[in-house]
Amino acid sequence: MRTKLLLAAAATLFTLTATAGPQGAGTERVTVVGAQPQQARMAPFMFDNVQGRYELDDGRMLTVTGKVDGRARTLYADLGDGPTEIIHIGKNRFVAMGKDLRFAFERPNSRRLPDTVRISSLAGRQLALAQR
Structure with a gap:
């Protein structure tokens, strides 16, 4: 009985020691995926x-274009570095997919x-203001 107990303890200690050491140090890669915005x-x-087309206050142009494919409608924003898909998240607000950008479209009540x-x-840090 005592021998079985010692063997079980030794096996447990061996297992804990083997898993506690660094495994593949420097070769593992961690990918962090952020939450996707909820599309409205x-x-x-x-x-x-x-x-x-909207003229930015820093001299660049923002061009917003759309693509219709059947019932699917997709918007793209281009700040001069190529079009990026933007999705509507509500109340005239959009976010760029894969970029740290938010677009808030404002209009006067009469227009x-x-x-x-x-x-x-x-x-929430303002990067640019654009006028049509």
Whole structure:
């Protein structure tokens, strides 16, 4: 009985020692995937109204274009570095997929077309202001 107990304890100690040591140190890769923003339903008129060219306060141009594929509508924002898909998250707000950018389209109450776009980081720091 005592021998079985000693063998079990030795096996447990050996197992714990083997798993506690570094395994493949320096060769493991950790991939962190952030939460995807929740997409909100976008009215057809909003899809049409946000498209256009906006002059940024730093001299660059923001171009928002759309693509329709059957019933799917996709918007893209281009700040001069190539188009990036943006998704509607509600209340005239969009986020860029794969980038730290948020777009808030603002329009006066009397107009349907937005005339101002505030571009900020996801943390809320304003990066640019655009006028149509």
